[in-house]
Amino acid sequence: MKTFAWLLKREYWEHRGGFLWTPVWISVAILILTLMGIVTTEVFRVQGHVQMGISLDRIHADMSESDIVGAGQALDYAQLVLTAIPAIALFFVLFFYLLGALYDDRRDRSVLFWKSLPISDTATVLSKTVTAMLVAPLIALAVATAGYLALLALITLWTALHGVNALPVIAAAHPLGMAWRLLLTVPVDALWALPCIGWLLFWSSSVRSKPFLWAVLVPVVAITLNAWFGAMGLPHIDGSTMAANAGGRLLLGIAPGAAWHAQGLGRGIPGDDAMQQLAPSHVLGTLATPELWIGVLVGAALIGGAIWFRRWRDDS
Amino acid sequence: MSAVIKASGLSKRYGKTIALDGASFEIEPGRIVGLIGPNGAGKTTALKAILGLTAFDGELSVLGMDPRKHRHELMQQVCFIADVAVLPRWMRVAEAIDFVGAVHPRFDRAKCERFLARTKVQMRQRIKELSKGMIVQLHLAVVMAIDARLLVLDEPTLGLDILYRKNFYQSLLEDYFDEQKTILVTTHQVEEIEHILTDLMFIRDGRIVLDADMDTVGERFAEVMVNAERADSARALNPLDERQVFGKAIFLFDGVERARLEALGEVRRPSVADLFVATMKGTYA
Numbered sequence: 001m002k003t004f005a006w007l008l009k010r011e012y013w014e015h016r017g018g019f020l021w022t023p024v025w026i027s028v029a030i031l032i033l034t035l036m037g038i039v040t041t042e043v044f045r046v047q048g049h050v051q052m053g054i055s056l057d058r059i060h061a062d063m064s065e066s067d068i069v070g071a072g073q074a075l076d077y078a079q080l081v082l083t084a085i086p087a088i089a090l091f092f093v094l095f096f097y098l099l100g101a102l103y104d105d106r107r108d109r110s111v112l113f114w115k116s117l118p119i120s121d122t123a124t125v126l127s128k129t130v131t132a133m134l135v136a137p138l139i140a141l142a143v144a145t146a147g148y149l150a151l152l153a154l155i156t157l158w159t160a161l162h163g164v165n166a167l168p169v170i171a172a173a174h175p176l177g178m179a180w181r182l183l184l185t186v187p188v189d190a191l192w193a194l195p196c197i198g199w200l201l202f203w204s205s206s207v208r209s210k211p212f213l214w215a216v217l218v219p220v221v222a223i224t225l226n227a228w229f230g231a232m233g234l235p236h237i238d239g240s241t242m243a244a245n246a247g248g249r250l251l252l253g254i255a256p257g258a259a260w261h262a263q264g265l266g267r268g269i270p271g272d273d274a275m276q277q278l279a280p281s282h283v284l285g286t287l288a289t290p291e292l293w294i295g296v297l298v299g300a301a302l303i304g305g306a307i308w309f310r311r312w313r314d315d316s
Numbered sequence: 317m318s319a320v321i322k323a324s325g326l327s328k329r330y331g332k333t334i335a336l337d338g339a340s341f342e343i344e345p346g347r348i349v350g351l352i353g354p355n356g357a358g359k360t361t362a363l364k365a366i367l368g369l370t371a372f373d374g375e376l377s378v379l380g381m382d383p384r385k386h387r388h389e390l391m392q393q394v395c396f397i398a399d400v401a402v403l404p405r406w407m408r409v410a411e412a413i414d415f416v417g418a419v420h421p422r423f424d425r426a427k428c429e430r431f432l433a434r435t436k437v438q439m440r441q442r443i444k445e446l447s448k449g450m451i452v453q454l455h456l457a458v459v460m461a462i463d464a465r466l467l468v469l470d471e472p473t474l475g476l477d478i479l480y481r482k483n484f485y486q487s488l489l490e491d492y493f494d495e496q497k498t499i500l501v502t503t504h505q506v507e508e509i510e511h512i513l514t515d516l517m518f519i520r521d522g523r524i525v526l527d528a529d530m531d532t533v534g535e536r537f538a539e540v541m542v543n544a545e546r547a548d549s550a551r552a553l554n555p556l557d558e559r560q561v562f563g564k565a566i567f568l569f570d571g572v573e574r575a576r577l578e579a580l581g582e583v584r585r586p587s588v589a590d591l592f593v594a595t596m597k598g599t600y601a
Contacts, residue, residue, distance in 0.1 A: 006418040014406055110404040113455075115369060117419055118391040311387075314370040 003119060007127035008135055015136075018093035023086035023140040027147030030082060034151060038158050072172025075152070076274040079178045082151065083144040087256035090140045094132050094254045098200035099211045101128040102306060106315055107209075121310040125201065129303055132197050133190035137256060141186060145179055174275050181278035188286050189259050195295040196253030198302025205306040206313065219246040249295055259286045318380075320345050320466055320498045321366060325374035327522075328361050335361040336372065337522030345465070346495035347529075348512055351502045352592055353519035354599045359502045360398075362519065363470050366500070367396055379465060392421060395459045396468040400475055401451040405444035409437055409454060416458055428461035431491065449480040456484060460492045467492070469501040481505065485512055510588045518595050526595060539586040540567050540577050550580050557594035568594045
């Protein structure tokens, strides 16, 4: 257990730039852009008496109960967006992390150092799996949540400058409820992503060179051949099923929120109610679908293959 | 004590190339064994088999374990440096030491820091900022701080200058080796490790062609410097090798009686390098 914790730490050390600094800089950039927007508004207001949107003073006077509820929903939605933007970056970070995880050290031969330590290949591969499933997404979520808190502080300060108390609006939002719902998506997404994680690790572990090409070309060729079989009237898999599984699950499965999106959960709920869209019953509902568990089995098999190659691949 | 390594009929092929062709040998504890062979003779493959890094045919027991099945347990007792400067370049020195300390039950951190204090390696540095020689010093410091029963070194000093090379083997001998430990080393710089070896193994075309301790090597092999007029009688004794130096002929004999050789000329102990060249004649032909 202690060794495994150190293996996770090792992954974090090596990929601090992708796992920590990427979401940090993205969140900081969003906050700076927000601040620039606020400053622009203020400058225009002072210089030319140009009114951007509604005057804060009037909000102060006219805000009704339902307006406050609406503003709270808007804040919830902002929290979702603030989490989603670093999550998009996380997809790219994880994609290349997984492709390199069992390949880069073979290329620079440092695998000969790692293999000289009393660590089983199973533990090594699983540490990379858990890093992609949980460690990196949790770090990204923690950073995004901190960014959202900073945004709330910024808004509170700004409105306070105009004598408006933002606290009722913040009280109408659900920062904790949203944080909890976003946290729930992490393990569900992790299970949903398992075939993709396994697929990328498998190629990372097995090929002599160019894991990216193998990982991407194999599904593309499979989809193309399948479509051609279809066009020729030969037995084939339905085109959209093929694309969803070969392309969507194997290559894009690590996209945060992929599980939630693929299941069409939250559809039919107004787009501005993030709390409803991310309701735990929706998020956890994915766990009741066979698609998720079939994917877990496929992912486990691929990870098993990656472990086997890690143990026996002999590069020289 | 029983053998540290027992190999019989080790075989391995890469496609059509035969890397190991039924190699058999035993290594006793408390020895420093040099495994010497020309390029492509199977040295690295033999070491990889011992370290469980490759699949092979035949029987092999390392510290009583089969490296194919018990690699993970074996690595608690076996250390190796395969190739030069393979420490991960992104790591900091302190991180590497923290990590090994955390995952290796037999690692002595204080010892490692003591070895490092003698070098210019700094804890804060990243490994990619170190020179090749310093990376090897760091790796050696880490490995020497691990109380392993078997240390395997595969060309550990290739491409380093002579100061680092001498320093490497000197540290190994002075600060690491004792009768509980066994070191198995391959290198092309035979003359530099000759004086630290207790045993010598020559490998050629995947087979062990010489396996003897250094005392036996001294008794079995002799080099004689012979004047031209006696050269024919020397040739009659079936020398392994003959070369000419300053008008005299130097013959290398295997297992010929001392007295008969002394009658021919001045008898010397051959260097391992000369022995190697004589034994490997025709390898690349």
